[in-house]
Amino acid sequence: MRTALRLLPAGLIAVIALAGPLLAPSPIDAPVAAPYALPGPGVPLGADELGRNVLSRVLAGGRELLLTSLVVACLVTVAAALLGTAAALRPALGRIVERVADVMILLPAVLAVLLVVLSWQGGGRVALVTAAVAVGLPYAIRVVCAAAAPIAGSGYVEAAVAGGERLPQLVWREVLPNLRATLLILLGLRFVAAVYVVTTAAFLELGPQPPAADWALMVRENAPGILLNPWAVVVPSLAIGVLALSVQTAAEVLAPRSGRQVVARL
Amino acid sequence: MTPAVARIDELVLTGPAGGVVVDVPAVSGERGAVVALVGPSGAGKSTALRSMLGVLPDGLTCRAGRVRVLEHEVLGLDPVRLRRLRRHHIALVDQDPASRLNPRMRVRHLLAELAARPGPGELRRLLTDVCLPADDEMLARRPHQLSGGQQRRLALARALARRPDLLLLDEPTAGLDPSLGAEIGLLVRELADRHDMAVILASHDGDLVGRIADRVIELRIPSRAPVPSPPPVAVPSASAVPLPAPAPPTIMAPPPPVAAAVPPPAPAPTPAGGAASRAGRPVRAAARRTPALIMRRLRARTGRRGRTILHDVELELGAGAAHAVIGPSGAGKTTLARAITGLHPHAEGVVELDGQPLPLRLARRTGEQRRLIQLVPQDPLGALNPVRTVGAVLARPMRLHRRVDPADVPSRVERLLADVALPAETVTRLPHELSGGQRQRVALARALAADPAVLVCDEVTSALDAPTAQALMELLMRLREERGLAVVLVSHDLDLVARHCDTACSIDRGRISWAGRAGAVLQRG
Helix, strand or coil: HHHHHHHHHHHHHHHHCCCCCCCCCCCCCCCCCCCCCCCCCCCCCCCCCCCEEEHHHHHHHHHHHHHHHHHHHHHHHHHHHHHHHHHHHHHHEEEEEEHHHHHHHHHCHHHHHHHHHHHHCCCHHHHHHHHHHHHHHHHHHHHHHHHHHHHHHCHHHHHHHCCCCCCHHHHHHHHHHHHHHHHHHHHHHHHHHHHHHHHHHHHCCCCCCCCCCHHHHHHHHHHHHHCCHHHHHHHHHHHHHHHHHHHHHHHHHHCCCCCCCCCCCC | CCCEEEEEEEEEEEECCCCCCECCCCCCEEEEEEEEEEEECCCCHHHHHHHHCCCCCCCCCEEEEEEECEEEEECCCCCCHHHHHHCCCEEEECCCCCHCCCCCCCCHHHCCCCCCCCCCCHHHHHHHHCCCCCCCHHHCHHHCCHHHHHHHHHHHHHHCCCCCEEEEEEECCCCCCCHHHHHHHHHHHHHHCCCCCCEEEEECCCHHHHHHHEEEEEECCCCCCCCCCCCCCCCHHHCCCCCCCCCCCCCCCCCCHHHHHHCCCCCCEEEEEEEEHCCCCCCCCCCCCCEEEEEEEEEEECCCCEEEEEEEEEEECCCCCEEECCCCCCHHHHHHHHHHHCCCEEEEEHHHEECCEECCCCCCCHHHHHHHHHHHHECCCCCCCCCCCCHHHHHHHHCCCCCCCCCHHHHCCCCCCCCHHCCCHHHCCHHCCCHHHHHHHHHHHHHHCCCCEEEEEEEECCCCHHHHHHHHHHHHHHHHHHHHHHEEECCCCCCHHHHHCCEEEEEECEEEEEEEEHHHHHHHH
């Protein structure tokens, strides 16, 4: 019951973000009221800089952010799980992977996004995802490496090596199943980080282009009129925050409780 | 009559399906008394000890029973008082002390963090108490620089450092050689007498129990009606274990009738041909080439520039032969076992299998070479992946090495489990649902699943009761006969060695100090 309750915000925000465009009461690109009109009949959250319905745009503006961030988080987690575990099992490979990761961590996220998206003309969403993965991967690899190291030294991995198992089998059968909790939490964290990178890109108008509806873009577009209709800025900002936090909470709930210990806890 | 420090009024635990999994009879421990829990592997000895700390295994529910320690009802005690009770009054040394020692702490700090008066004199006294060298070198070591037996004694010293009222010991002498086991036994007895401690221990060591226990309580595996096949332990029933009276040393392992069928020990195989020495015997798998393991001038170090822990060890083993490695705790027996398997990274020397030189580094060995030599490790807790079921663990080597037709794998797994005297339902269990002795047998079954030519067993019977140990040794004996399996047995159980091995060697401080026929180990004293 409590589990369901803690999963609820994530489910709700996902449904809104995915089904929102269908629920929008009016078109997202047609003016329905005066610019920066306060909430009134027909426009419960008021209007934005061009007099478009804020509610419609909020409902429509989450899908791309959610999907892009999810794709980035999944790619980063899967790649980090495989690379990090392999690095923990093969110290020679591990040294190379970790040094490369260390260098990549030095690259500021905003700079990386600017570099990739601006130099890859017409790359669109693929370019953005590539940049976000490149920015997120090094941190995730370091986390997985550290988590996998004690397992790589454990008796059962040793027994599997002595039994003739090869690297892919060791990664897939012996180590990763024991990292389920860590990986789920990591997925949640990487989702938050991905939301951060994707919204930053949108803020810099490197992602979705006007007149598309997008939460981050809305914050930027409507910021000048924040005193006239604060809802046009506050609601998309809140939506971004709730999205990031709720997914993290859900990942924590779904993660198995501290793994299956061989010995009962004392 | 002093009041009991700890008392269990029959504890009945049921599994998720409602069947009785553990049924502990009434147990009580008074100050100054040593109480021993005995019984077959899986009967709930460890669970009984842990219940006194207020811990029940995950997934089991308590259907009946009360556990009282120092006038506290520990099951359901509030966390603050439970913690205080554990901190000041109870100490548990469990079956696998190695995993309880923080690998990053030195012996000095491991002891000082618990000692009542952590002065240097006190630390040395604690080490002396458990027969460890009380010098600065020992105090500066970390747990991984100790042997299995030394880790166990360090864990005991940690438990004593707190001067508890109630000392719980789970297999205190497993992995220790007999003389050391006897000293630890004396120490426990003395602690009970001198410090007025209540000691409750679980043990398979009939000798130890007979010598130091005031009372012996036998636990049985509760009969579960729906189990299709009872564990095929075809050995004297547990009731043959003498209960009330102190047992003479050998009585725990009465030679069962089967032992008579065991062929007399073969003469030591000659280096030229281990197979030749067996020519007179009917070996059914004679068509198969009989590999022999030869080791020459084997040295091992702790690190690339570390101490040398094995000096020029030589070993020869014919197909179907059994060689025992004995010696005091910390002598290098486990290192030898790991070096044969290729798991010790800093070893040099020559290893030949079936006349072919074998790389000492595991990474350089082919899959087939790895399959042919299998190790059953000393630590049965760490050796099984916590998320894989027993069935998956056993099926994997069969599929990996394609030794078994995929359709036959489930039936082979079932047979393997029966071979190591585990019930068929074990297939779906996870390691944390098994007892120490059961895990040990799963590890052995996994090694056998690869169909090896050489099996290296590191203390495989240390957590087993005498009848189960006997059954396992008979299984190995049968495999030696049928498939020409060669066995290297690292053990402290001289009785077992004398009865089941052909040749033996003793290792002392990294050198072979004696080698000869296994039958002679008992006379060596």
